[in-house]
Amino acid sequence: MLKYRLISAFILIPVVIAALFWLPPAGFAIVTLVVCMLAAWEWGQLSGFKSRSQRVWLAVLCGLLLTLMLFLLPEYRHNAHIPLIEGWLWLALGWWCVALLLVLSYPASASVWRRSHILRLCFGVATIVPFFWGMVVLRSWHYDDNHYAGSVWLLYVMFLVWGADSGAYMFGKLFGKHKLAPKVSPGKTWQGFIGGLLTSAVIAWAFGALAHLDVAPVTLLTCSVIAALASVLGDLTESMFKREAGIKDSGSLIPGHGGILDRIDSLTAAVPVFACLLLLVFRTI
Known part of the structure; x- marks a missing residue:
């Protein structure tokens, strides 16, 4: 299993970085849309x-919604101050606050949404x-002035998430004694x-x-x-939904890693939260 994880990582990381720096915003949006369709397939x-x-059908409808x-x-170089995008980023901030409450009160909270396909679909x-919009607006950051400014920001957020994940794994293995959320993810401390x-x-300071x-x-x-905290919440939230669905991995698309959601669960929270804070709360433009 470790061998497959390493092979997949060595292939995926260069592909992700290449997509960040080589694709224009329109091409990057299309690639991100495809990733979101695969995520919707697994969320089903x-x-x-x-x-x-x-x-x-869920994957197709997700693709059609994003395409529409x-x-x-008005244009493919999007920014966070377009009302449609702004609304989705604010929704992300609200949703992850709700998700935090769901995780903290699990399994009692599951009685509210366990039997509702529609409610769980709305969560998806x-x-x-x-x-999707967090990825798109960060990639389009000051694109007219510097084609790679947005790529650097996205890479920064990814480094934050990867750092939090890797640091948690290493420190947990070495010093882990007290469970973080035993009813949701027993392995986390x-x-x-x-x-x-x-x-x-450390990554934030160095980068x-x-x-x-x-x-x-x-x-x-x-x-x-806050984005690093959100990344942990994204991981725990997917673990909660997987536990209720009775599955270990969201899919089997990536050898040794599970599905798309298993790889981007932390990013689904960190990216839009970071974008909302940076572009809407602090108005950094």
């Missing part, structure tokens, strides 16, 4: 839709669509959680110093810490 299982045809919204916008929409945050803080990001240090630190 978390929503209780067992039929393959039902899940295919893209065509409704609130997860996937804002993630408070020691790993703190280690992940420390790792993200900010080396990349010369044009943002006030306090703003960058605030957005980064």
